[in-house]
């Protein structure tokens with residue numbers, strides 16, 4: 247057995263003995279996934295402990311609830327001294343519901359922690375890459391911002407999943423959703439019959455401002471993407487169009503285009519620019535094509551219903567000037583990144599909702615590109631999630 251293996255095994259067994267042990271720790275920061283991060287000294291090592299519902303600088307008494315190979319999970323037994331950003335959460339379901347893990351942290355600290363998460367990821371995975379993280383964009387709507395939510399039902403219980411569990415926390419309200427949705431939840435619950443099997447429903451504000459609901463399949467079938475926070479989305483769209491106007495491309499290739507959230511404003515801002523928009527969901531491209539037909543003014547937009555990786559592999563029409571990417575949480579397919587790195591368009595604007603996958607994808611591009619604009623958009627207050635806009639300019 248090599249030295250490395252014996253060390254790992256020894257360390258693993260050291261950690262195993264910590265299960266259910268109690269410790270006093272101070273929270274250093276917050277992590278992707280929403281837990282607080284603290285450290286425990288184990289022999290000559292400092293081991294990370296993830297603690298749900300901890301807050302920055304909290305002094306906590308915790309119990310180790312799970313042991314992984316290189317880290318620990320802990321539960322709070324007592325808050326010995328609360329960090330200065332800790333507050334009482336507004337929502338009565340906080341602490342049980344898995345939806346908002348950061349309601350107990352004030353909003354300015356939430357933003358600082360999101361910035362820290364992004365900076366830490368750059369430091370770890372993109373060392374040496376220069377950037378200037380611009381001030382985070384947010385709006386006053388810290389609650390009441392979501393225009394769609396997904397509720398679950400088993401038996402007579404209707405609500406959200408508990409944190410890291412498929413148990414349901416029954417809810418009658420959800421403070422981060424828009425008022426019309428909040429008012430609709432009790433009515434919606436009276437419409438359902440008890441169900442033996444797990445059922446999921448999307449409740450959504452429609453285009454006329456009314457609320458509708460529909461069932462969602464086990465694997466998300468029936469869901470069509472739209473940005474959940476119209477207030478921050480407006481700012482995001484303005485920034486994307488502003489950056490595109492400065493670059494003034496002849497042609498834009500837009501991958502992961504949805505129903506045209508960016509496509510139509512880009513076409514308005516750059517009427518001479520041809521835009522190829524690529525989207526996998528035919529439901530979304532159908533709605534975009536209908537809009538093109540109805541509005542009769544978007545002659546320069548073409549929508550393609552396919553996977554971005556297939557489009558990249560086969561298409562002769564690929565912009566040399568400007569490529570816009572807004573992939574799902576999993577990030578871009580590796581084939582998309584390799585085509586971009588091969589074709590080297592002048593600029594790539596990457597909009598990301600998962601910072602870990604953003605830095606993974608950037609790793610292969612930052613040898614050929616410098617970062618011209620980097621900014622967080624606080625699209626999901628009270629949670630650890632955020633959007634990042636990253637403009638890459640060819641070196």
Ligand SMILES: C[S@@+](CC[C@H](N)C(=O)[O-])C[C@H]1O[C@@H](n2cnc3c(N)ncnc32)[C@H](O)[C@@H]1O
Nearest residue numbers: 471502503504507525526527553554572573574
């Ligand atoms: C984060 S959303 C962005 C949509 C749009 N840009 C917007 O702002 O509304 C990601 C989109 O990528 C689509 N998508 C997922 N995988 C894809 C793939 N492999 N190729 C193309 N589109 C994909 C999803 O259907 C979804 O509409």
